[in-house]
Amino acid sequence: MVKKLRKVISIIVLIITFFLLYFVQSNFFTWFTIGGIQPNLFIIYVLMIGLFAGKKLGIILGIIFGFYIDVIIGRQIGISGIMLGIVGVIGELLDKNFSKESRVTIMLMIASCTAIYEIGCYLFNVITLEMNLEIIAFIKILLVEIIYNLIITIIIYPLIQKAGHALEDTFKTKKILTRYF
Amino acid sequence: MYKNKKKGIIGIIITIIILVLLVIFTNTNGNQMSYIENICNVFVMPVQNGFAYLKNKITGNDSFFADLDTLKQENEELKQKNSELEQSLRELEIIKAENETLKEYVNLKDKYKDYSTIPADVINRDISNYSSTIVINVGSNDGIKENMTVIADSGLVGHVISVSSNTAQVQTIVDTASAVTSTISTTDDTIIVQGTLDDKATLRATFIPTDAVVLQGDSVETSGIGGIYPKGIHIGTIKEVVNTSNITDRYAIVETAVNFTKLNTVLVITNSVSE
Numbered sequence: 212m213v214k215k216l217r218k219v220i221s222i223i224v225l226i227i228t229f230f231l232l233y234f235v236q237s238n239f240f241t242w243f244t245i246g247g248i249q250p251n252l253f254i255i256y257v258l259m260i261g262l263f264a265g266k267k268l269g270i271i272l273g274i275i276f277g278f279y280i281d282v283i284i285g286r287q288i289g290i291s292g293i294m295l296g297i298v299g300v301i302g303e304l305l306d307k308n309f310s311k312e313s314r315v316t317i318m319l320m321i322a323s324c325t326a327i328y329e330i331g332c333y334l335f336n337v338i339t340l341e342m343n344l345e346i347i348a349f350i351k352i353l354l355v356e357i358i359y360n361l362i363i364t365i366i367i368y369p370l371i372q373k374a375g376h377a378l379e380d381t382f383k384t385k386k387i388l389t390r391y392f
Numbered sequence: 393m394y395k396n397k398k399k400g401i402i403g404i405i406i407t408i409i410i411l412v413l414l415v416i417f418t419n420t421n422g423n424q425m426s427y428i429e430n431i432c433n434v435f436v437m438p439v440q441n442g443f444a445y446l447k448n449k450i451t452g453n454d455s456f457f458a459d460l461d462t463l464k465q466e467n468e469e470l471k472q473k474n475s476e477l478e479q480s481l482r483e484l485e486i487i488k489a490e491n492e493t494l495k496e497y498v499n500l501k502d503k504y505k506d507y508s509t510i511p512a513d514v515i516n517r518d519i520s521n522y523s524s525t526i527v528i529n530v531g532s533n534d535g536i537k538e539n540m541t542v543i544a545d546s547g548l549v550g551h552v553i554s555v556s557s558n559t560a561q562v563q564t565i566v567d568t569a570s571a572v573t574s575t576i577s578t579t580d581d582t583i584i585v586q587g588t589l590d591d592k593a594t595l596r597a598t599f600i601p602t603d604a605v606v607l608q609g610d611s612v613e614t615s616g617i618g619g620i621y622p623k624g625i626h627i628g629t630i631k632e633v634v635n636t637s638n639i640t641d642r643y644a645i646v647e648t649a650v651n652f653t654k655l656n657t658v659l660v661i662t663n664s665v666s667e
Binding site: 236237240241243244245246247248249251280283284285286329332333336340341342343345348349352356362363365366368369 | 415
């Protein structure tokens, strides 16, 4: 009963945090840019949920958050939801194969997820909106965005670890990780 | 353990400083030197001012030892006056800001008086690096419909792509999915201007007729073809013409008239002249 209540409270906190991140992203990071390029806080956030709380919550919240972003500001409803859902699944997969106790592995996870999310969204838009494919310009923007996301990850890494372990305690049952022996 | 924690905090602080510097340097255009000068001044000038103050006091020592009570009283009165002045200054600033916004609306209305328009404020901007849409604070309750043209004081902004009861989403002309049929005002040649990922302040003009003479500084306006944008709305000016080996592939860079990073007020055209 207590565990269930803890889970419900955690989910409410995760949703409130999403809204806070939305306001930071749309008000602060639209002008605090590196050469006009913004970071994407939602990728970091959903990946963290997938990593620490499991893929089920990662997919569900990823899809809900992405869908919400699409409705509010997106051009095509659904693509951010699908891609953030995929990021949630990747979080769980990465957790099974890598240690999340290292700053470097977390950074590599963020970099790869940013690339997967943005490539997916961009290609979807190119196909559905019949846009010109501008590969070099896209790669340039993507690289800066990845660097920006990594800088933010370095800054908030202690917070990620603390909040992540609290999430892990709530949502994941403790297992003996035999692969470490 | 303690040492590691300390190291971690120092690392985070250094990263934050690097991030702030990166943001500042990548967003300032050519004024870096005066910026650095200002920063340097922050460290030196207060001390310098202190020395100058001391020097002045010593040289004019007869006034330095004036009646302290009178000075204190005078100081209090000045403080009082200063706070009153600050208060009225604040009020004036508010009135000035309101006046500026109203002026902007009036200017816009005068400029596009042939069209029936609704003023709006930009309340949200795209959070993606690969598209450029904005959200304005008028919606279907105010009579806004899809495909209505959105303009600003200096020119074309874009068109409405979705509407809710109190807000509307606008696809700007610098969006990579946007393509506007337009004309070069000096020659009347029809071209297509599209948004690019490279720069959010420029457009790429393609399908330039082979016999067209395109010059730097030529004005680009909407052609009225396509059914969304009315004819004659200013888009921007030709910044550069890029010639290729095949003349049919040549293109031009168009500098937009509207500064999209500072766009706060817009007008939505609810009917065109033809209606």
